[in-house]
Amino acid sequence: MASAPFPTEESVPPPAIAVERLGCRLGGRMVLSDIGFSVPGGEILGILGPNGSGKTTLLRCVAGLQTPSAGRVLIDGDDPRALRPVELARRLALQAQDSTAALGFTVRDVVGMGRLVHRRSPFAGAGAEDRAIVEDALDRLELSGLAGRAVEQLSGGERQRVMIARALAQRPRILLLDEPTNHLDIHHRFAVLDLVRSLGITVVATLHDIELAARWCDRILLLADGRLQADAAPEDALTPDRLTAVYRVAAAVDRRPEDGLLRIDLSPLMSPRTEPSR
Structure with missing residues (x-):
């Protein structure tokens, strides 16, 4: 039986995601301050920034898992917490980085959990579709x-692919x-991102690999503090x-002559003590 197609964006009025003056306080510290952006249907948006810049917290706010301290998030015009x-x-x-909830199940079982929200009843079994x-x-x-393998028998990269498949x-x-290329080898980094891009749906991804994000994303949000x-x-x-300002590194950006893709070279900033003598 042929699998059902992914939904298209034709019936979804833009923006698919709207974030308005968002602020988030965790443990007495402002993790996000005055964040605003929108994502039209079908766009691939990358969120970049150093560790602690608020990338994952922002993604959790968009998913409705974290309550903002200020502002709001709308999904197709609706507050996700009201749905x-x-x-x-x-x-x-949402594909989160933590895969411990999948332990004790086979790979097929975990991927099948993605279908539970489409069942008429939580007690209904899986249908042919x-x-x-x-x-x-x-x-x-x-x-x-x-x-058929238990998830705990998999490598970190294999578990990552299981969570994306779910x-x-x-x-x-x-x-x-959230960091979809974490633990993946080079082949699967390209394969997973190319697959996701081919779906034609709205995607927001936190990423650490700056050059890969430049190659794959339509648009970049850059966060710091x-x-x-x-x-x-x-x-x-x-x-x-x-x-240089965000990552505290020396940066050079140009384009590859063979295909015009951005080429980004990063290196440590030279301090006066380490600067080579002339």
Whole structure:
């Protein structure tokens, strides 16, 4: 049986995501301050910044898992916290970094959990369409050969692909990815991001690999100390001066002559003590 297609953006009025003057305080510290942006349907948005800049907290606010201290998030014009969990899960899927909740299950079981929100009843078994969608997700993430294996027997990269496959099995209109390339080898980094881009749905992803983000994303949000430093196309957001200010490294940015893709070279800042003598 052919698997059901991913929803298109034709019926979703833009913006798919709107974030308005968002602030978030955790443990007495302002983690995010005055963040605002919108994401039109079908766009691939990358969130970049050093550790502690607020990337994951921002993603959790968008997903409705973290309550903002100020401002608001709208998903298709609705507050995600006001939606029934099943309704939100049919619109939006989150791949989080923590895969411990999947322990004790097989790969196929975990990917199948993505279909629970589409069941008429929590007690209903998987139908033919559910099974076809699960097998499709396993195949897309190159997991079919591991489908019967327990998740705890997998490598970190394999677990990461399982969690992405579970999110894809939800068939969401909006996909939130928290460090999707974490633990992945080079082949699977490109394969996973190319797959996600091919779906034609709205994607927001936190990323550490700056050059990969420049290659894959339509737009970049650059965060530092919980504040928005840039919101622009990769070539406009990832300038040498901005990368130096945000990451405290020396940066050179140009384009590869063979295909025009951005090439970003980062190196430690030279201090007076380490600067070579002339």
